[in-house]
Amino acid sequence: MWDYEIFYRLAIFSINDGIEIIAIASLFYSFSIWLKQDQQKPLVLYFYGLATMMLLTDLVNLPTLSNSFFALSPAIIMLFILVHQKSLQKNFVALKNIQPSELINSNWLDILLRACLISTNQKQKVACLIEGKDALSELLNSPFILRTKIQASLLEALLNSTNYDQQKMIWVSNTGLLLSINVDWKSLDSQANSQSQTIDEWQQISLLYTAQADAIVFRIAPQERTFDIIAEGKLLEGLPIDQAIKLIQSYCLKKTGQDLYDKSNSKKSRSPFYT
Numbered sequence: 001m002w003d004y005e006i007f008y009r010l011a012i013f014s015i016n017d018g019i020e021i022i023a024i025a026s027l028f029y030s031f032s033i034w035l036k037q038d039q040q041k042p043l044v045l046y047f048y049g050l051a052t053m054m055l056l057t058d059l060v061n062l063p064t065l066s067n068s069f070f071a072l073s074p075a076i077i078m079l080f081i082l083v084h085q086k087s088l089q090k091n092f093v094a095l096k097n098i099q100p101s102e103l104i105n106s107n108w109l110d111i112l113l114r115a116c117l118i119s120t121n122q123k124q125k126v127a128c129l130i131e132g133k134d135a136l137s138e139l140l141n142s143p144f145i146l147r148t149k150i151q152a153s154l155l156e157a158l159l160n161s162t163n164y165d166q167q168k169m170i171w172v173s174n175t176g177l178l179l180s181i182n183v184d185w186k187s188l189d190s191q192a193n194s195q196s197q198t199i200d201e202w203q204q205i206s207l208l209y210t211a212q213a214d215a216i217v218f219r220i221a222p223q224e225r226t227f228d229i230i231a232e233g234k235l236l237e238g239l240p241i242d243q244a245i246k247l248i249q250s251y252c253l254k255k256t257g258q259d260l261y262d263k264s265n266s267k268k269s270r271s272p273f274y275t
Contacts, residue, residue, distance in 0.1 A: 031077075050076065108150040108176030109252055113245055115155035116170075120220045124159065125166040127202075129183065130252060131173045132214030139209060142171065142183040150178045169217070174252050185209060199235065206230040216251050218244065 028051075036044050054073070057066040105111075116126040129136070148154065150172060158164060158181050171179040185205040199207075206217045211233025218229045227244030229236045231251055239247065 105149060105176045108172075109249060111150050111152050111155065112170075112172060113248070115152060115159060116220055117241070118156070119159045120222045120225065123222045125219070125222060126159070127169040127217070127219040129169045129171045130216045130218075130248075131171065131179065132216075134213040134215065136171075136209075136213060136215060139186055139213070140171065140180075140183045141186055142180045144180060146178050146180055148178050150176050154178065203228070203230060203235060207233055207235060216248065218248060 032044055032047060050069075054066070054069040057069060112128065116128060119126050129140075155170075155178070158170075163182070165182045168182045168184045170181050171183045173179055185202070187205070202219075207230055209215065210217060210231050216229065216231040218227050220227055224238070225241060226237075227239040227241065227248075229239060229244060229247060236247070
């Protein structure tokens with residue numbers, strides 16, 4: 001009977017066998033859906049190909065290859081997980097390169113830092129995101145877009161406004177444009193939670209995004225008057241004002257090949273973000 005032959009081939013002789021097959025098939029399907037999230041590599045295709053090879057070696061009675069595949073299957077699955085996890089972190093940042101534009105004003109960073117420090121003196125929390133050549137608009141929750149020249153009077157008015165949210169960030173470009181205020185990162189859900197719980201959530205997400213995007217984030221603590229700086233997936237906490245300002249300036253200018261450091265003090269002030 002054909003139905004008996006099918007069940008015999010599938011080794012289904014009882015309800016328990018059917019439950020086991022359903023459970024294994026569900027795990028196989030769930031793992032495939034998880035792998036499908038990777039848009040950079042066809043991991044699902046590789047996984048299906050490997051599974052097909054394992055099945056064929058068993059069907060055509062190649063015991064050495066079949067036993068080798070099954071013995072190595074845990075290591076192979078772990079390899080898929082590691083490759084996929086690394087690719088997912090790269091996919092967090094949907095990098096879109098911004099065409100280089102002319103510098104709006106050469107002292108924009110001084111104006112920005114001065115405005116931030118003045119707000120800090122008024123016991124305000126200030127956080128700032130400086131965008132480089134990688135567009136961040138798809139990664140941010142932004143109430144509006146300004147795209148206007150950074151000016152001291154404008155920053156002062158915005159930071160003193162009742163609409164300014166101290167828990168969010170000021171978003172600027174490294175060409176001297178004020179892009180928006182009250183922005184924050186889009187949530188990364190479980191990926192952000194997988195980071196160390198000893199740091200804040202905004203730091204966790206900033207570490208993941210800046211590891212892939214050309215951006216720098218800093219926050220000033222009004223009580224301690226110290227900076228926390230995140231760039232290239234690295235976090236520096238509790239930096240004094242002078243050191244932090246030199247570090248931010250060096251990071252912003254190194255992309256254009258300029259060097260703000262005093263040559264006589266280059267060893268002391270060299271940026272820890274350089275690799």
